[in-house]
Amino acid sequence: MLLQLENLSKQYVKDEVFALKNINLSIKEGEFISVLGLSGSGKSTFIRCINRLINPTEGKVFFEEKEVTSLEGEPLRLYRRNIGMIFQQYNLVPRTDVLTNVLIGRFGNLSVAEILFKKYPKEDIKLAEEALNQVGLSKYTNRQVKTLSGGQQQRVGIARALVQQPKIILGDEPVSSLDPVTAKEVMSLLREINKSKNITMIINLHSVELAKSFSERIIGINTGKIVFDGKPENLDENEINNIYK
Amino acid sequence: MIKAVAKEKDKQNYIFNNRKVYLWIGLILLLVWSAKGTKFNPLLFKDFGNTLDFVRKSFLKPDWSVLPVAINQSIITIQIAIMGTVLALVVAVPISFFAAKNTSPHWSVYGTLRALLSFLRSVPEIVFALVFVPTVSLGPLAGVLALAIHNIGVMGKLFSEIIESADIGPQEAVTATGAKRSIVILYGILPQVIPHILSNAFYRLEVSVRASLVLGLVGAGGVGQLLSIHFKMFQYNKVAVDCLVIMAMVIVIDYIGGIIRRRVI
Numbered sequence A: 001m002l003l004q005l006e007n008l009s010k011q012y013v014k015d016e017v018f019a020l021k022n023i024n025l026s027i028k029e030g031e032f033i034s035v036l037g038l039s040g041s042g043k044s045t046f047i048r049c050i051n052r053l054i055n056p057t058e059g060k061v062f063f064e065e066k067e068v069t070s071l072e073g074e075p076l077r078l079y080r081r082n083i084g085m086i087f088q089q090y091n092l093v094p095r096t097d098v099l100t101n102v103l104i105g106r107f108g109n110l111s112v113a114e115i116l117f118k119k120y121p122k123e124d125i126k127l128a129e130e131a132l133n134q135v136g137l138s139k140y141t142n143r144q145v146k147t148l149s150g151g152q153q154q155r156v157g158i159a160r161a162l163v164q165q166p167k168i169i170l171g172d173e174p175v176s177s178l179d180p181v182t183a184k185e186v187m188s189l190l191r192e193i194n195k196s197k198n199i200t201m202i203i204n205l206h207s208v209e210l211a212k213s214f215s216e217r218i219i220g221i222n223t224g225k226i227v228f229d230g231k232p233e234n235l236d237e238n239e240i241n242n243i244y245k
Numbered sequence B: 001m002i003k004a005v006a007k008e009k010d011k012q013n014y015i016f017n018n019r020k021v022y023l024w025i026g027l028i029l030l031l032v033w034s035a036k037g038t039k040f041n042p043l044l045f046k047d048f049g050n051t052l053d054f055v056r057k058s059f060l061k062p063d064w065s066v067l068p069v070a071i072n073q074s075i076i077t078i079q080i081a082i083m084g085t086v087l088a089l090v091v092a093v094p095i096s097f098f099a100a101k102n103t104s105p106h107w108s109v110y111g112t113l114r115a116l117l118s119f120l121r122s123v124p125e126i127v128f129a130l131v132f133v134p135t136v137s138l139g140p141l142a143g144v145l146a147l148a149i150h151n152i153g154v155m156g157k158l159f160s161e162i163i164e165s166a167d168i169g170p171q172e173a174v175t176a177t178g179a180k181r182s183i184v185i186l187y188g189i190l191p192q193v194i195p196h197i198l199s200n201a202f203y204r205l206e207v208s209v210r211a212s213l214v215l216g217l218v219g220a221g222g223v224g225q226l227l228s229i230h231f232k233m234f235q236y237n238k239v240a241v242d243c244l245v246i247m248a249m250v251i252v253i254d255y256i257g258g259i260i261r262r263r264v265i
Helices: A043-050 A073-080 A098-109 A112-116 A122-134 A150-162 A180-197 A208-214 A237-243 B002-037 B042-059 B064-098 B107-122 B125-136 B140-164 B168-176 B181-217 B223-232 B236-264
Strands: A003-010 A020-027 A032-036 A058-063 A083-087 A168-172 A200-205 A217-222 A225-230
Touching: A003 A043, A020 A043, A020 A225, A032 A043, A032 A180, A032 A208, A043 A168, A043 A200, A073 A098, A083 A150, A083 B168, A098 A122, A098 A150, A098 B168, A098 B181, A112 B181, A122 A150, A150 A180, A168 A180, A180 A200, A180 A208, A217 A237, A225 A237, B042 B236, B064 B107, B064 B140, B064 B181, B064 B223, B064 B236, B107 B140, B125 B140, B125 B181, B140 B181, B168 B181, B181 B223, B181 B236, B223 B236
Parallel strands: A032 A200, A032 A217, A083 A168, A168 A200
Antiparallel strands: A003 A020, A003 A058, A217 A225
16 A cells, blocks of 8 residues: 555644544555545645645554654655645746756755755756656746746646656645646646556545546545545535535 | 624724723823923924024035035945945845744744844944944944944844745745755745845845934944034035935935835845
């Protein structure tokens, strides 16, 4: 099993509501999972607990059978290299060109001196160029990121996650800021990467339609609890209402 | 039920209005107290003609022979401001990362630095200038040091607050790649804050030009010192020229500073 969550709970403020409550899940290598739920249902908290951008209050996360919830410092950093992440607001580094933004995905493997003096290893630059090629931005290598459109910026974000050569890519509503056509293109790209590189995808989405057409498994979260976990074809009107009530 | 809610609302309004009245009474008392302390008496303005007379006699007959000297001294004033700002910038940028909650290595470092910065900020430049005179003697250098130290206090606080309010997004993105904490700061925070830091630095340069005028009054060089000398020797015709040059200089600096600040952000 690639990823296992055991009784995962998160409470931001003591004695107040749980953002996540007793989440139990097993995720296999190569799965394409969409996570549905209302804003504030705990979707973002859920995926951030996986790469420990947020620390769960209770419960455990196992990555490749190893417990990662107690990691701190250097081991935590090394663990995070296995997991790429893309965001709704793309979260690219401003005033920096496209290639450098993609190379940031390699920063977990580089020394501070290499990064400070921009002495990036040749293999890493090659990886970054290949990733840009795969997301269809090979002509934009030297552009400043702010001159790109939203869809292009998200592709840079995907390339940055790709060069990590991750086992998992987490997406925090990666297409929510994009128009419907671009959203579909980006989802297709993620699907293609999932298939060709066997990278597991765990993507938060707002659109039931997108979730149904692109994923093999859908998880529905309502007020911090899993209310649906199954194949897209089993997500009927009733179940949708359960997720969004 | 609805009636009870309405009643509760009335009660709240009533208390709120009462509070407003107390606030107004308090404000008026504060104003009266300040007027007393400053011997503020509107009747004294009946002698406003004296001021007009004074201005007419001295300022309307400016002694233009002093113009070249005044301009030269203004340039020194600007140089004092530039040195006092740039020195502070160089020191304040690294300090501010240690004095920002989200980038400080330890809360004790954060606390100590914030306290030190507010001390530097609360002491007026003029006091620092007087303190430095025994070391570097009268002149522009005392002014530069005084400005720099005060500016470190102001910039250090401003910059660390800018760092604290940096967008979390890029920081999360760089953290998620498994990069070291120092790299997260370098790529997740620094590129976002640089424009704001520069903009504030230019604003401090504008403020420093005005502050170095005042420092001139205690002998820290520049056109401020020239003005104070002319004033003490009752050469009001020259004072008039000094004032005009100062006004022109401040207007030009503020104008240029404004343009630059709009450009960098």
